[in-house]
Amino acid sequence: MTKAAASRPNSAARIFYPRVLAAALASVSLFTACAYAQDDNDHDSGRHGDGGRHVKVMIISMFGPEGQVWLDNLGPWQTVKVPGLSPDYPNVNCNRDDVCVMTTGMGHANAAASIMALGFSEQFDLRHTYFLVAGIAGIDPARGTLGSAAWAKYLVDFGIQWELDAREKPADWPTGFLGINTKNPTEKPPLDYRTEVFALNASLADAAYSISRNVKLSDSDEAKVARAKFNYAPANQPPAVIQCDTLAGDTWWSGKFIGERARDWTRLLTDGKGVYCTTQQEDNATYEALKRAASAKRVDLSRVAVLRAGSDFDRPYQGQTAADNLLNYSAQGGFAPAIQNLYLTGGPVVKEIVTHWGAWRKGVPAH
Numbered sequence: 001m002t003k004a005a006a007s008r009p010n011s012a013a014r015i016f017y018p019r020v021l022a023a024a025l026a027s028v029s030l031f032t033a034c035a036y037a038q039d040d041n042d043h044d045s046g047r048h049g050d051g052g053r054h055v056k057v058m059i060i061s062m063f064g065p066e067g068q069v070w071l072d073n074l075g076p077w078q079t080v081k082v083p084g085l086s087p088d089y090p091n092v093n094c095n096r097d098d099v100c101v102m103t104t105g106m107g108h109a110n111a112a113a114s115i116m117a118l119g120f121s122e123q124f125d126l127r128h129t130y131f132l133v134a135g136i137a138g139i140d141p142a143r144g145t146l147g148s149a150a151w152a153k154y155l156v157d158f159g160i161q162w163e164l165d166a167r168e169k170p171a172d173w174p175t176g177f178l179g180i181n182t183k184n185p186t187e188k189p190p191l192d193y194r195t196e197v198f199a200l201n202a203s204l205a206d207a208a209y210s211i212s213r214n215v216k217l218s219d220s221d222e223a224k225v226a227r228a229k230f231n232y233a234p235a236n237q238p239p240a241v242i243q244c245d246t247l248a249g250d251t252w253w254s255g256k257f258i259g260e261r262a263r264d265w266t267r268l269l270t271d272g273k274g275v276y277c278t279t280q281q282e283d284n285a286t287y288e289a290l291k292r293a294a295s296a297k298r299v300d301l302s303r304v305a306v307l308r309a310g311s312d313f314d315r316p317y318q319g320q321t322a323a324d325n326l327l328n329y330s331a332q333g334g335f336a337p338a339i340q341n342l343y344l345t346g347g348p349v350v351k352e353i354v355t356h357w358g359a360w361r362k363g364v365p366a367h
């Protein structure tokens with residue numbers, strides 16, 4: 001597939017931050033390494049009930065640092081080797097409160113393969129599990145800023161499109177992108193792939209936002225400098241917990257015009273209900289794999305939440321080139337706070353589910 005659009009982080013390039021990440025993680029103090037207390041003696045809090053280990057929350061990360069922030073704070077851990085996972089991340093780690101962390105590997109292919117291996121593994125009972133997909137992403141400066149943590153209600157695939165090089169597109173088209181089997185960029189495609197757009201459980205997204213909306217988020221001096229170059233909010237404001245939707249695809253992109261297509265594509269595929277704000281690589285693939293497991297009654301799709309934190313802007317500030325924004329994304333300083341803020345934002349939700357499992361086991365309680 002050729003496409004000059006689709007996604008940014010997670011990228012192997014982010015592995016180049018070991019020292020800044022180590023320092024950042026050392027400052028995270030929302031929870032200690034102690035496991036959560038529980039308020040009930042629910043029968044499925046056992047280690048290996050019938051059919052495999054029961055899991056209350058499965059945290060899904062895409063590459064090492066995203067998973068490490070959880071491993072550093074929620075242990076001690078038991079390691080479970082699962083056949084079929086990424087050779088780089090072959091284990092699922094579970095604590096005494098049945099919270100587990102897995103890492104898929106980056107990109108659509110790794111995410112789909114790893115989640116399929118998990119979903120059909122006989123080592124886990126995932127029928128009542130809440131899945132928290134937690135990763136970093138590029139962010140639209142009109143909706144958030146570096147470090148902002150966004151709970152999504154819609155997952156949209158940016159890669160499943162036709163594309164013409166912009167130099168060869170019809171003069172009256174605003175973009176060279178258009179839906180497959182359509183006649184112009186404004187026509188909604190027939191969704192023949194069945195993975196172009198997914199609606200998450202809005203009640204769960206709202207509950208997660210309600211629980212986490214007032215947490216104090218991490219920041220960095222470099223991020224403050226980078227966001228100050230924008231002359232509008234929320235790009236130039238401190239990070240916050242927000243609600244807006246996420247766009248997946250394996251190609252990193254940068255720029256005003258592709259960014260406008262991202263906004264339009266999200267509106268088009270969600271019939272005007274979705275609001276684009278983060279761009280990443282894996283989430284539609286992850287959800288489709290969970291959907292396959294749900295078709296075999298191994299997973300409950302109403303228990304999937306997606307949290308993406310902005311590590312870099314998806315387009316330049318006024319006076320900056322799109323190329324400079326892309327090639328020098330790391331200088332924005334959003335990586336370390338974004339990693340921390342996945343935990344700071346998602347941690348209270350995990351704690352709420354585990355502490356009040358008696359209520360959450362039946363489904364999302366009213367908030």
